[in-house]
Amino acid sequence: MVSRRSFIKAGAALGLTSAVSSTALADKLKVKASSGEVMPTRGLYNSHEMLPVNRPGDSKRYRPLSRMGLGGLAAGNGFNTISPDEEILSMLHAAWDSGIRYFDTSPFYGLSLSERRFGDLLRNKSRDDYVLSSKVGRLLTPSSEPLEKKWHWANHSPFHYKYDYTASGTRRSVEDTLHRIGVSSLDIVYIHDLSPQNSDMGEDWVKYYDEAVKGAMPELSKMRDEGIIKAWGFGINTPEVVYKSLEDSDPDIFLLALQYSLLDHEVALQKTFPMIERRDMSVVVGAPLNGGYLAGRDRFNYDSTIPEKMKQKYAAISNIAYKYGIDMKTAALQFAEAPEVVSAIIPGARTAEQIHENVAAMKVKVPNDFWSELKSEGLIVQAAPVPNA
Template sequence: MMTRRNLLQAGAALGMGAVVGGAASAQALKVQNSTGEFMKTKGNIDRDAALPMNETGSGKRYRPSSRMGLGGLAAGNGFNTISSDEEILQMLNAAWDSGVRYFDTAPFYGLSLSERRFGDLLRNKNRDDYVLSSKVGRLLTPSAEPLPKRWHWANHSPFHYRYDYSAAGTRRSVEDTLHRIGVSSLDIVFIHDLSPQNSDFGDDWLKYFDEAVSGAMPELTKMREEGMIKAWGLGINTSHAVSKTLDVAEPDIFLLALQYSILDHQEALDKTFPLLDERDISVVVGAPLNGGFLAGRDRFNYSSFIPEEMKTKFAAINDVAGKYGIDIKTAALQFAEAPSTVSAIIPGARTAQQVNENIASMKVEIPEAFWSELKTKNLIAQNAPTGS
């Protein structure tokens, strides 16, 4: 297994090094409100280091080349935070200039807003120079009526959605995405939100799963065989559908949100990752910062409710981070990227400054003693990889 140092060297060999924004001097870390300042990166930054890359040609299943990606939820005005097209394009350009070459979006993010904004950058780039993933499962239909307030899209595009996991709906969804982004192909397609955690489904999630088994899964397999896509899997917030999918299909990769972070990872390490390792299936970690909580936001995952246990754990890890001159966001990003099962992490960003701070975090040299102390204090699992 390659260490984090090996992966950084591999990235440098491929010419992926980049300049990042300056790290700030020490500040007291605290949970900010959702419109507060972004968390500054602290620590010894190796500005000549490249972003980590996956080994090319290793394993039989597809993995994105870049281990550091960009999630598209914020580009869809996620968490009801309004951003202009210009602000998002500046953020995307900052990501590109810093060496990010994996971009993940979805029709659901802002009801096409994120895909369209990603296209403002990507349609002007050489298609062979980056990895692009999006999702299927929701088809958009024109509507001027806003969605119910329980969804977190501010000023979303004038569409509603309906679920469709059929073969025809899956192919149409991929084609619609290509039109919105303005590109000729997708690398990865994730079947979106196919789990009981989806509040739209209630107790009926298995009905939708069965539709995907007979529709979306064989259709995406066919697209892979045709060369239209390189890989497919599920993009889900809980692990319920992982083993069920492995029983009936041959996915390549899973996007697991809310399942692997420095605050919550034991079940993934003990159950989900070994199941996937047996099949050489990798994981893209969504929400490595728990929806911004580990970057100082007053939300945890997709909710304003922050469990007391998570506040306590945040404070304890933050104290140890301060002792070693780093910040908790930096530790969280490197922690999420460390396992060999993980092929990429995709933290989101709304501004160029947030991107630059995240990139800087990936180039901080974290002392091994920091990770050892976290394990000694039982703040991370004893079997958690740390990339050293």
């Protein structure tokens, strides 16, 4: 693992830092990062630059102030056991100290583990100083028996869950989350995993959607009107519910995971984003690194099977990035944050070092010619918004 202390310093008087390490130069960033390691950030960046924010008043609907957030899947032992808890707490403190002020979690992540770990940081902060979102749709119950289906979670909390998108289940879920995190309120609540991609539901996702139309959706609108929350929407991995919900309800924001990235963005740009933008709603981009693939992991969208097309596209973009003195992760994070309809991106992290690299990536000056070459080579669509445009 490359330590940030090994980075070459340049242009100190201007606050510019070169994020190219000698190791990265030697292997041209082609070594895949193993769990907990990082893809070194390449390129000149201004270490004093603030992370991007949304300007108040740009939208009538609520948007988180911070455009750079933190996803909580890893804090729920997603794919790997993180022990002791101090490693996650160190990561969370690094996020806070780096200027990240939007935190997203879920009861499902580690079956309460992520929420409780986030609470170790956030319950000691002023509630007005950060944005917090969590999710509804599963109610947790204690159990001494392990889950039959393990999902992504390594050594998760001893809970079972049941799907519940009713009004009463939704309000109870929010109250349970507040107790687990140890805070007084949530800013955003997402209705979670109503999607045909959710193999746990199968075709029943339509039944649960209909339950949410009568229960969770009006209840969250009521909670918004009461001032209990500031916004609500859907946290989903496929866009079908976006299209349906715009006819049936009045959400504010969509957490779209695995739907907008440097490698895969056509459907979102051509169909999903325009539908959302016309209604002054916004998008939080989840998994902007395709579940870690664009940061060097040997998995794509939380799956160990990597499509050959994605491998080829990765290699082509990586070679162009190296030519311009930057890295894939930097290009991917800045690409995902660029559209106006996007109100935040929430890459995950397991370690403080990963936080430092992600934050540095947002401050790198990416040459305009890099984006032009990607478009000329057909590696991103011509209409894709890019930074510095």
